[in-house]
Amino acid sequence: MMRLVIISISIILIANACSSKNTNQIVIGSKKFTESVILGEVLTQYMNSKDFKAEHKSQLGGTRILWSALLKGEIDIYPDYTGTIIQEILSNKQINTWDELRSTLADFNVGISEPVGFNNTYAIGMNKQLASKLGISKISDLKNHPDLIIGFTNEFMDRSDGWSSLRSAYNLPHQNVSGIDHDLAYKGLAENSLDVIDLYSTDAEIDYYDLAVLEDDLNHFSEYRAVYLYRIDSELIESSIDCINGFHNEISEEEIRGLNKLVKIDKESEKSAASKYLLNKFGIRSSFEKETFSSRLIKNTYDHLLLVSVSLFAAILISIPLGIFSYRKERLGKIILGSVGVIQTIPSLALLVFMIPFFGIGEVPAIAALFLYSLLPIVRNTYLGFQDISIQVRESAMVLGLSKRAILKKVELPIASRSILSGIKTSAVINVGTATLGALIGAGGYGQPILTGIRLDNISLILEGAVPAAILALFVQGIFDLFEKIIVPKGLQIKAETS
């Protein structure tokens, strides 16, 4: 029975892996902010209209994730910005000219397209009203207002041209600086819980929230021209170079701000925004699959169940023997219990990111992280279940003359089954919740609409992920309560009833 399940799951996995990386399929990635998704989508639809087979893996994460996915060949193309590439990806190289940039990237087997046109540079923004009240119009004006509460994106906090260098360049005294998600930052500004945020010069929100963009009077921020990065070791990509360069100086700052607004403010999908742009600009009628609520729900449910079931089954398979072993070998057991305990203390997001160097992006690293996360409850409950078996029962079994194996199968496992099962239940429920983070590294699932919903400030999209995730957790709980009735021997259930 167990074997059958494992085999069928591996078949699904392999089938999945094959279908997602077809040989003549071009995979385009994008970062998890609207503009990147739009750029990814525009190129995808454009290529598809030129008879290439392109697929868009949208909102995969931040720069590091996309860059390593490109190097590993898990994606073929993704949009990025010259400033990001120079400051962040190639921060240890000296790059001053376009040619140097091109040749340095070539060392990584990565090509760079002609600039798409607009320059999306970092900028510092605040409420127009507040700014005029305090008389702030330039970044250097901030110096006189050390009490302002600042929320910067985590990426900006880390970048070499980010907060720390900005602080020293302008000699800024502020202490109240916290890392925050870009989309949450706008909300914080609107609700007055934040005074100053970093933003991109093409953000749709600038107009929408009526923000003042502070002048970079010391020319601190460098250029961030949008480009596409692509792999140069593939003939397929080579043959599509004209497509990739098809947007050379085509997309202006106004145009991209309009597209951003179409998605973020007018709540259109990136697909339809991209399609409108291609129609207006190039007269290309691109076809894109319209996602319906139910088709999204089915896909997300499938992805989510895949993540949860595969990682959970693997965890069960490993954890039960590990728990038994820990019980039998007291000293080694302590080490094992300690180590799985430590894994549990790693923040789930960090664990997900740790998996990327080993497994790239997508389902596999998410499953690996969820697997690690599921170990502790099962190992510990198996251990405790075995520990709870009375010495009399154990010795009775031995004295009867049963073999060790028979004792394990006929006595120990059945008696420990309740504890083991409740460990599995705990893992499963945690797993259903944690799997929503999988979307951050391109694993899909219920986290996908949540992620998009946060980005677009769209509550109904957030609920589209959160509600099914909660229902699934309850359902899993119910299933395991049922399992308990079936699997736990009746003699042990009677005891639970009377006590």
Add this chain to the structure above:
Amino acid sequence: MIELRNVTKYFNQDRALDNISLTAETGKTTVIIGQSGCGKSTLLRIITGLTKHDNGSVKVEGNEITDKNISEIRRKIGFVIQEGGLFPHLSARKNISLMAEYLKWSESKISNRIKELVTLTKFPNEGLTKYPVQLSGGQRQRVSLMRALMLDPHILLLDEPLGALDPLIRYDLQTDLKEIFQKLNKTVVMVTHDLSEAVYFGEKIILMNNGKIVQSGNSIELLDKPKNDFVEKFINAQRSLR
């Protein structure tokens, strides 16, 4: 027959058994008596290989026990342990038949044997489908006894089989046990700390103190010719309890 020669057992620095030599004759009931902690259970555990002795020799039916032959020897021994140790997840019937099933006895052979045992131990038939938690203390000990007797072992070891029972049930079971021992004609070693029980069952009584054998013989010898002060004190203390 069970033979112990110069058996010594230490737990860390503490000597639990000190140079014990004894013989339990085939077909006879040998009772080991002594105060709590004197080493009675340890003695039985050594005979079943649950505890390893440090020195001396332990022979069961002429064979020295070793790691190799211990499973084989265990199948010749029925062991009723102090607190019963029934498998909580199995019905009374399954508790009794577990080992026979493991040895692949046929279903009919198993039922026949259980029928015999139920009659022998006067266990209510409808109790067989119940689980340990649903049985009374006396019934549980009867199940424990049936489980020990299932494979028809030559040797029966009982560690305070009546210890946890209230007096009336205890009396009933005493009578039944004695009847069973006489009927079966097995080598029985029984542990108790109750002198009257020892006298009632024992064809041979071994009195222990502090890991040593103080006196052994039949009940008359023990009661009439106490070997030393300890034996006399032990007997008087037990009498005054009545």
